[in-house]
Every structure is written in C-alpha cells, then in structure tokens.
Amino acid sequence: MNKPTILIIDDEPQIRRLLEINFVSNGYLVRQAASGKEGLLLAANLIPDIIVLDLGLPDIKGHEVLKVLREWYTKPILILSVQSNENDIIDALDQGANDYLTKPFRVGELMARIRSASRNKTTDETTQILEAGNIEIDLVGRVVKFKGEVLKLTATEYSLLVMLVKNEGKVLTHQFLLKEIWGMSFQAETQYLRVFIAQLRKKIEENPNHPQLIITESGIGYRFQQST
C-alpha cells in the first residue's frame, strides 16, 4: 500500500518543517512548495492526496491559488491562515476548501482534520489481491484461498507464504526470510524455516514430496514459482 502524499504550500520554512515532521511520522509522504506558483506546478505534477495551503503567500494571493486548484483538483484542500477574519474563512470554504484552520493551530487537531478530510475519499477500499495459480492472497483481508477454499494458516505460515508469493520467481535466501519473518536475531535458525516450509507444502502442494510451487535452492534458500 502506497503512502498518501501531502503537498504543503507555505512560505514560512518553520511551519513547513513543523508540518513535515508531523506528517512524516504519521505515515504520509510530504512534498513542499514555498510559493503559490511552485505549489500549483507541483500539484499538477504530483496530484497529491491532500493539499495544505497557506493563504498568506508572497507571490499569488492564496484565494487565487485555491481557485485555480479547484478548477481540476477534487481531493481535499485544507487551509491554514493567520487570517481569522470571517469573510476570508467563508470565501475560502465557498471556493472549495474542505477545512480552514487559523494560525497558531494545534498539531493534533490539524492531524485529526486531515484524517477526517481524507476519510471520505478512501471509500474505494483497495482490495489488494495476489494471485499465483491456485493460490489467492487477499492482503487487506489477510485471507488465503487455495482452490477457492479458505486456507487456514498460522501467523508465521501466512507471513512466509506472502513473502514467497510477493517475490515469485526470485530466490529468497535463508537469512533474508529469517530476518524478515522472525527478526534480526533469528538469522541462524535455519531449522525453523525448514519446519515451516514443510508445513506450507503440506497445505498447498499436490505432492509435498515433489514440490512444484515452493522450490528448494540447496545451500541458498527457497523460491516460489507458479505451477506449470
């Protein structure tokens, strides 16, 4: 799942930095513009998921930026401004802003308003599904189907299978798999891997003695391949 992108259009570097730190730590991808012109350009190129716009820009009037943006941009726009003048607020909202916060603002509230604004947009719940032959993995639902039937897997088996299928065709080394699934300190426990690979094979191979899907690369690791 890709991180949502936020575009900050604000001329004050301190504000930009403050926002950046908070957005990044909340899992957003952040891009910044220091002027209206730059902001419009970046918005058109990036098509961010949210725009945070300061009305007090040096070059173009903030209201103007908002108006131009709204000619094509349909995702949430949140206004930040020192102006607490009612008419400014009304104008911005009527020009298509989704929300309006006056500086100084509280960061927690801003984050909550961002969440609220972007909530409506994400209605199309991305059902990400991995497919490989008879196997179907619903990553969002965390459900694996084998030949159409729900396959019961433990947490570790699931992680291992997802890792293998995601890297279909590639050889994954013992070390890599152990590090990714069990953690850094388990890189020597190759036997764990053998046990769990055997369990997976019992569940998804026609004939576990002659595996067609999870291939052993002796001395190196394992590789998942589509059944032929």
Add this chain to the structure above:
Amino acid sequence: MNKPTILIIDDEPQIRRLLEINFVSNGYLVRQAASGKEGLLLAANLIPDIIVLDLGLPDIKGHEVLKVLREWYTKPILILSVQSNENDIIDALDQGANDYLTKPFRVGELMARIRSASRNKTTDETTQILEAGNIEIDLVGRVVKFKGEVLKLTATEYSLLVMLVKNEGKVLTHQFLLKEIWGMSFQAETQYLRVFIAQLRKKIEENPNHPQLIITESGIGYRFQQST
C-alpha cells in the same frame, strides 16, 4: 428539487432558534431535537441530509450520540461545542465528525462550513440493513435478528457483531477491534475481546465449540464468515 433537511441536536433553545432562523433563510428544512435520545430517534426517522450536533447534551454524552449515529449515518455531521479542548476535538473528528466548531461561533462561518460539508456529497445510499446468512442487522433500529427472531444483545456485543459483519471475510485484528469498540486506550485489553466473542458465539453459533461464523485467527484477531 427538495430542500435539504438539517437536524439540530442541541439542548439550548436560544441556539436552536438562532440556527433555525439562519438555516431556514438559507433554504434548508429544519428539524430540532433537545436531547440526545430525541436526536437519535429523529435522525432514524428523518434521515436528514446534515446533522448539527451539540456535544454538551443533558442526557447522553455527545460523543456517544456521535458514535451511535455513525454506525449507520454516512452524511455530514457537524459538531458544535463549548469544549475547545484539543482531545475532544480530535476524538470527535476521529469518531466520524466532518467538522467541529467551538461556541461562540460565527453564523456566517457555520453556514459556509455546512455548505462545504454537504458539497462533497457522498453518493452512496446509507445502507440500513446488513445481512449475512441467518443474521440480519437493522443498523438504524439497532435490532439484530437471528433466524428471523429478535436477538437480545448488549451494547458492546452489538457493536462487536456489527464491526465483524460489516467486514465480512476480512480478519480484524485485536487492536483494531479494541480501538473501534472500546477506544484508543483499551488496545491492550485483549481479554475483553475474548469474553465478548465467547458471548456472541453462544448466541449465534450452532455449536460454540466449533465456531463456523466467528473464526479465530490465533495471534492476530477474528474474522466473520458466512456459514457455508
């Protein structure tokens, strides 16, 4: 074109009158409720296009009203409150409020925020009945029927079942369920979940020892699936 309906839930008559005058003169149809209970009832009957909710109600906590409304109501909810405490604002927004204004508010701004909220109109019709196999949930009436019979559930059992059925087929993690039903600060109380899952199973599973509907995903969470 029909006028959009606004439901005002507020115990202060002066505020209600002030809002009514302004909404009516802006072309809205206005209905009023003086308590949380009345508000919930009216909302269920009218299905208004917007709800303006005061958090400082005498009978039920405003946050509770919001939570119950959001179980089925998908249109804009705008909060009015004397509370300018940041946590109240964050909580309300995260519980699904679309906007939050602190009293005293400016009428013009309120009207603009109402316009803004109703602009991104959610086209999806509010689904009011959930069905899954033998289970039928009337979200508006908060009534669950099992094999046609009304099933008696406590508030918590109800919320949990709704969450599971709404996400049929997906695994819901312990953390997610605890956060959604008990709140942010209960994310460690896995035992609550176990107790309530057991109670639900006693009520809806043919054989609670071998659950067919509420499936345990050990170490992860629970998943609701249609009986096959």
Add this chain to the structure above:
DNA sequence: GAAATATATAAAGATTTTATAAAGACAATC
C-alpha cells in the same frame, strides 16, 4: 561413489494464546 553437508519430516516439549465460567464492580432503574 563416498564423505560431508544440507534438507525434510514427524513428533515431543515448551510456550503462548484462547475459551469459558464465575466473581466482583459499577451504573441504571424502579
């Protein structure tokens, strides 16, 4: 091909997680 190394698998042991009952705490209602 034989020795060394690596892998597969079952099964026992250890640990974690889950299910359930039941007691205590709490709040609402009459």
Add this chain to the structure above:
DNA sequence: GATTGTCTTTATAAAATCTTTATATATTTC
C-alpha cells in the same frame, strides 16, 4: 436503596502455535 443488567476482572482449562530434537533422505563436494 435494593434489584437488575452489564461490564470488568480473575482464574483456570483447553487449544493452538512455536521451538527443539531426532532421524531419514537428499544434495553437493571431492
């Protein structure tokens, strides 16, 4: 203020999962 229903907490049994051990089988190396 007793009663009732619900939620929270505690205790314990049961189940599921993970780890370890043992041994057979396969693969690589020389």
